[in-house]
Amino acid sequence: MQSEVMFAGFGGQGILLSAKILAHAAMKDGYEVAWIPSYGPEMRGGTAYCTVVVSDRPIGSPIIRNPLHLVAMNRPSLEKFAPHVKQGGVILINSSLIKISSSRDDVDEIRVPVTDIAKDLGSTRSANIVALSAFVARSRILDMDLIRDCIKEEFANKEKIIPLNLAAVDEGQKAGLTA
């Protein structure tokens, strides 16, 4: 079994980090993983995307044109990548910033106002963690406690922001399950 998750949004929205936390958590769970960033000439404010491949056997092609899942943090990302998502996958839409839908009826589309949820928690910067957690809860790709462990490890040098990010996990999880 192999799943691919594409995270996409503006540069600066924490796309690479949320993808890294998912890859890290999947590695801890014993899976083969690959984290593949787009490293073209993007800049802050431009489109950033990153794919995480999670597999129970060695990963072949790291180039994924048709991911199973998509976490879209802004509208250009949704428009660009939603048509490529495989049938039956999850498309998470950041409804705080995206007013349109994917127009796909063969996927599990969920609308989560991740930026607003993060703002209510105290910082829009945790929107990526809200989105990641909502996605993980919905897709059941991994156990949520693994995400919590990896967040603690990832922010080990910035202990002050761990509680905020763990709160973002809780809220994201709730939102993902009820959306």
Added chain:
Amino acid sequence: MGKVLMKGNEAIGEAAIRAGCLNYFAYPITPQSEVAEYLSRRLPEAGGVFLQGESEVAVSYMIFGAAAAGARIFTTSSSPGISLMCEGISYIAAAQCPAVFVNIMRGGPGLGGILPSQADYFQATKGGGHGDYRMLVMAPASVQEAVEMVMTAFPLAEKYRNPVMILGDGLIGQMMEPVEFPDDLRSEPSNKDDWATNGMDTRRSDKRNLVKSLFLDPDQLNRNNLALKAKYDRMNREEVRYETYHMDLDYRVLIVSYGTMSRVCRTAIDNLAEEGIDVGMIRPQTLFPFPVQQVHDAAQKQSCVHVASIEMSMGQMVEDVQRALQGVKPVSWYGKCGGDVPTPEEIMEFVRTLL
């Protein structure tokens, strides 16, 4: 230490330290700048030396100097930067000094682009710099393999007193994968008293060592070139490394592919097998020495009607594949090199056209 999730570039830097190399001189260039970023922090911590040169040309001679003085040394760069280093590499090979070069390839020619490419195959395996020299060239297909090749490169460079190159594409540098650093690949730098300019006070003999690449006497120069050739012949006999995939099947097409491209081919081969089309693959892990005999033998299989060299270049390795085959089976090339890595679907489509 168990598995850690690391970006290829950072893992390459860490692997060098774990291998026992504490000297790194470099000049930054995308897509491998993270090696320098990582080592600028880690090397001083580990008691080593990180030095940024003023250009890649300067770096190649800084490497030459350190290697001649007997230090374990390496550098990393990407395609245009390696072009600038080729002059120094030629001198280092001529003077028979060990050094490790990592090229995380981007698209060329010229400034090209910054995305993954394999278009420096000729440069790495056929020369690059002037004169009759070769580098031992290893091509990793994963971050783990990049780590292992970097760690193996140092003792190999010392065994042959010759530059060794790790040839990866941009994805190998940019991708994160789980890695382990095998303790048993750590090695002690070899004793270089016989030839290095490492100071008279540290060695017993009174012989003056001289490291040079200038041989104005034609006999001497010829002798030096014969000595180099003997080393390259020995590499051809002893250092060929490769991996096979689906070779036990009655494959109709044999793919030869390396690095990231070979992983895409593996996925294509799996998918084609489901359609009932059996395809085998040889993945050279050393590009020089190239697995000439192995590719030749694999193509001889009765079921095999076609051999395909699939690479992110406009057809470079294909010349080695043709050389290996000596015309026994038809050879085709497929590739792209703008930075857009071919997809498994594109490979499958191409393979179908061969049948």
